[in-house]
Amino acid sequence: MSQPILMTVDDDPAVSRSVARDLRRRYGQDYRVVRAGSGADALDALREIKLRGDAVAAILADYRMPHMDGISFLEQAMDLFPHARRALLTAYADTDAAIQAINVVDVDHYLLKPWDPPEEKLYPVVDALVDAWRAAGDRPVEETKIVGHRWSAPSYQVRDFLARNSVPYRWYSVDEPEAARLLEAADATAEEIPVLVTPDGTVLRKPSGEEIANAVGLSTRPAEEFYDLIVVGGGPAGLGAAVYGASEGLRTVLVERKATGGQAGQSSRIENYLGFPDGVSGAQLTDRARRQAQKFGAEVLTTRDVVGLEARGSARVIKFGDGTELSAHAVVLATGVSYRALEADGCAELTGRGVYYGSAATEAGECTGQHVYIVGGANSAGQAAVFFSRYASEVTILVRGESLRASMSHYLIEQLDQIENVHVRTHTTVVGVHGEDHLEKLTLCDQHGARETVAASHLFVFIGAAPRTEWLGDDVIRDRHGFVCTGPDLVVEGRRPPGWPLDRDPHHLESSIPGVFVAGDVRSQSVKRVASAVGEGAMAVTLVHRYLEQQ
Structure with a gap:
């Protein structure tokens, strides 16, 4: 196969040449740059590319073009190359249209013209586009199939688990003819739903979360017995700690009970997060953070229920619900909060x-x-x-x-x-x-x-915020609502917490157990915002380094 293609579409010849020139200068060795002067010409070129079997990594289209604007073109281009990443070239006056394109047409980015210097305004955006394309590739998406009942709680839980872990799936209601054919091929019955069929043909009947995770390729078992840092919880605080821990050379493992992202991962659009003026969905933010942590070498384990925490000499040990354990020099608790149960009859x-x-x-x-x-x-x-x-x-x-x-x-x-x-x-x-x-x-x-x-x-x-910290035991001091106390809150009238073994006060995010730090919503007196949670995750890693240097 020839080089993947970067396509630029603009009716202004000068702008078109400028975009192509800047793209070739940066990406010419690895990508072929193709330019078109109208949406219609670009669609014709894409059809030819499709026939040749070549791949399109990214498409940059001008918003204001005669006969077919950039949004309309990108909608049709998606039918030909659904995995190609998309960006809209726009003037400042058309920013609202660009944001609408992101929200409605699933455009990945918009670029304001002019973009000089390209090193600051063009290349970072294109880098993000091609990185996302490489991560997904231009291959057919292998889907997991689920047969279930629309109003079945277990069926919903399976769908929710796959969706929150970014696993592509196709849903079949049990009363559909295709569902009956799928059940027959899987040698399963309607009484066994939810039934899950993986791309390799593995059939799971009424599966548990761990069974699903193992079947779809999610990691559930640690590669080592001892780490520098264990992060418990995969929300923004936990992901922040995993990214900074792994990037700074700590052997890091993140342990998550269900899916990375936490409550923020379920947000349809976060619009006040720094650096995303057009907003970002919780799923997108979570996916990027998870890939970033794994890029730096952090392990991410799912469906692992942590039920205990213990200090054993210099080691900090977490206990899983299945009786196994995992040890590290330090732990960051980033378990977040859960919504409180609605107290209503039925x-x-x-x-x-x-x-x-x-x-x-x-x-x-x-x-x-x-x-x-x-x-x-x-x-x-x-x-x-x-x-x-x-x-x-x-x-x-x-x-x-x-x-x-x-x-x-x-x-x-x-x-x-x-x-x-x-x-x-x-x-x-x-x-x-x-x-x-x-x-x-x-x-x-x-x-x-x-x-x-x-x-x-x-x-x-969406009511209340329950920290769910009962599993921590009496050694970890919490406030009356169950949130974990840290740093200065543990020093009362100059006295350190009971049992504190060190000749220093607890660090700012440190709990009543030395070497166990707390970040995000689960921490007492924390600011319940995504940005602050990420910041605390990063800060906790800095304090982990300080703690390790003092040992």
Whole structure:
């Protein structure tokens, strides 16, 4: 196969030559640069490239072109080369259109013209495009097949697990003819759903998370018995610690119970994260961070439930639910928080069958034309409302307080105000959840005790922040809410925490066990934002180095 192609499309000959020149200067040894003067000419060229069997790594298209603008062209180009990465060339006045393209047409980046110097404004973007293309390749996506029931909680859990771990899959409802054919070929029955069939033909019936992880190629077992650093939790704080730990030469392993990303990984769009002016989805941010950690040599283990932590001399030991252990010189706890259970009659029975915790993006298609309800008033709830408003006929946010302003970012409140099918009901709680095999109705209660029953097929819950730190035991000091205390909070009236063995105060992010550091939402008094969690993950690694130097 010949060199992969970088295509540039612009109706202005001078701009077209300039783009091609700059691309050839940087990428000419590894890529072939092809330029076209219109969307129609570019589509013809892409069809010829397709016939020859060549690969297209990235396409850069001008937004303002006669007859066919850049967005329309890129939509059609995606049909020919769905794995090619896409960027829009635009003037400053067209920035809004570029952001719309990113949100609606799945464009990867936009470039403002002029981009001089290219070393600062062009090449970093193209580097990101080709790196992403190399990671996915231009090969057919091998899909895992799932046969299940739409309103089955185990079926939902399988889909959610694969989606959050970026494993491509195809879903078949058990009542579809194709599902029946697939079950017959797998020698399985409808009573055994969910049934999962991997690309190599392996059949799993009612699989556990670990069985799925092993079947689709996710790592579940550590390669070594001892590490410099164990990171527990794969949210932004944990990923930040893994990236900085591995990049600075520490033998690092990240241990995650379900999927990297945590609550942030479920966010449909994070728009106030530094460096992403057009926003980034939690899944995209998580995928990039995970690949970055692995690039530096960090191991990432999934479906490992950590149930204990112990200091044994200079080693710090974590215990898994299956009875095995893993040791390291230091540990970073970045387990984040979980959404609190909705205390409403019937809620537990319908969880996974219309009631979901977090932004279950796998359910978006099923919400088309439906009235979706969201419980919660923080950013995660607002981001979910924006996301589901594209599918649902109506989205109602239910808030216990008098407004969103106490817990939601200003930019997000303003954004919600502009979406016609999103509504906010204040002073409202859910007290009843009803349905036979799936959610059908909700009972709502206002501040005066008046109740109302409404039809509903989907309820997404974003309430509270439970740290789930019971497994840490008494040696790790926590506040009354269960968040882990660190650094200065452990020194009371000049006295160090009970049992503290060292002749120094705990470092800023250090827990009551020396060498065990805490980052992100699970830390007492932390700022519950993605950027601060990443920063604490990086800072924890700096303190790990300081701790190791003092040993």
